[in-house]
Amino acid sequence: MDSKAYEVERISVSTCIVGTGAAGYNAACRLKRLGQEDILLVSENRLGGTSRNTGSDKQTYYKLTLSGDCPDSVYEMAKTMFDGKAVDGDIALCEAALSSRCFLRLAELGLPFPTNRYGEYVGYKTDHDPRTRATSIGPYTSREMTRALEKEAGELGVPFRDHLQVIRIISDGERCHGLICLDTDRTERPHYVVIKSENVVYATGGPAGMYSASVYPQSQHGSSGIAFEAGVKGRNLTEWQFGLASVNPRWNVSGTYMQALPRFVSTDKDGKDEREFLMDFFRSPEEMLSNVFLKGYQWPFDVRKVEGGSSVIDILVYLESCKGRRVFLDFTHDPVDGKFSFDGLNPEAYQYISKANALVRTPIERLRVMNQPAIDFYRDKGVDLEGQYLEIALCAQHNNGGLDLDMWWQSNIRGFFVAGEVAGSHGVYRPGGSALNAGQVGSTRCAQYIAGSRSKNDPDGADFESLASGALKEMTSVFSETVSGSSNVVDLIRHFEEGMSKHCGAVRDPEAMKGFLSEVNEMIEGFTGKVRYSDPRDLKLVYRLRDMLISQKCYIESMIDYLISGGKSRGSALYHDKNGRRPYKELPEAFTFSLDDGSKDSLIQEMSYKDGSCTFSWRKVRSIPQDDDFFENVWREFRKDGNIR
């Protein structure tokens, strides 16, 4: 299949795992341990992705309670996740049932989750958590998980190819047949790798590349668009988490960064015309600072906390950015020239800061008393909070929705499994830390299913050859028909990322979304005529742009369908509604909105993308199964097939 213009390599394996985040590595290790030898792990960048390159003040892992006398159960934990709204009960039950098993495995791999003197894994309470199920090893829980799992994959001898960017999924719309990758190491002429593979574990992370205002690491782009193209359904695509984060380095400014009560300032594009803008809104410095304090542990933007709550801070930052101004945290000076009294803060804030012995002047001093490592962190990344301002924005952080999955994390396309953030297992809200739990559970479940069921009964499809050559022809035409000339691909990526953040982020105006959707549609339709590139090394960006545009289309159309179906503001999304209420007269008209009335809490929106169009359906969530688990009956069935069905 070699031609002069490009070359093609072929590989055949039983299962291909895509992605070297915490989910991808875990899937590979589990498969290997379950006896699956004919596997291959591929990644566009071994060192990229969210798990390895992100963290937070205290990065949280959510697990079943394993300490103390606080009652907990698998069912109760499942109920907590189910209560996040628009969540399937069987998936929530699996995430709870395998929680201890996956967590203890990580602990056994050497992750230093803290225990008390008696060996109990003590926990703390996180958001949307009625218990104290959260734990952490510090700022870099997901990075250390990734490293530990990578080490295990190496020891198990998992075959691995780096710098293979999946650009197409070979599917007949019902069944997965394999993948087409671009080998981005080979830049002289395009080198495509066609992988024939009856199972794919897709662990490509969240579609971070769609947004410019983002706290995902720069190296995480996601690849959900090509999965939609292959016929994989999307679900709950409207549901995200947005929050305040520094833009360089990308890091959530949660916890003590807010509790130290920094000064919020904005400047023009050149860093001039500095002003403290929050006081345009609040009636007193104490009211403003009490809300800043609360933002510390009410981190994600929550539309229910706009009126009378801390999320108005997110809105004010967003508004300032919309004026074309840059927003910063200043730790070096007290807000409003120090003209506030600590005892005028709300009691919660006052008591906390007082208990922490941080009733001192200037934010940097308060931060030093409460959390010196928080200062060290930025210094290590080149920002000295003692002398420099920290630029922030309202950023995309996590996609709660994603690709379709059943209780074995298999999508609607047979043989195509999804694990980690790319899988849409969450709904409107989720307990903090449940993303990492879900990634470990999902990757375990799909490995169990592949080893227990798939390897026996899905014979080679005769269609592979024709499907693969058709798909390859289309993919090479992207490269051969694209206009050559000085490259505009980076500018195009930036343009569409910015449009997405502006119109389809935490604040969504229906008319603006529709306008932006038309632009995305036009770009998709005229893709090859509009994209120019000259350097062969840019080809990977051309495919990334293509994926991103399909993703954006599917996500924006989901948001529009949500509104057409009567959806209102919920979770981390504020939809403009001219018939709604504007909670504060100081906010522009665009902030007139209505809160959702809960009528969609037990419905899941599903999206299918075919021949360039999106179609939607809504279905009721599956409830949490309550089987009569009589031991002898479960055991008898288990002896037959491990209950993998």
Ligand SMILES: Cc1cc2nc3c(=O)[nH]c(=O)nc-3n(C[C@H](O)[C@H](O)[C@H](O)COP(=O)(O)OP(=O)(O)OC[C@H]3O[C@@H](n4cnc5c(N)ncnc54)[C@H](O)[C@@H]3O)c2cc1C
């Ligand atoms: C700032 C921040 C803080 C967070 N804090 C928490 C927290 O406290 N608790 C919590 O539970 N979660 C948290 N999360 C979310 C959590 O970290 C992620 O959901 C999780 O790490 C995702 O893991 P993953 O394995 O699914 O994907 P990733 O780690 O993103 O890995 C994706 C992999 O797929 C590869 N890939 C992508 N596309 C392709 C392609 N086309 N071809 C080949 N390879 C490809 C990438 O290179 C990468 O290796 C946080 C996220 C952020 C951004």
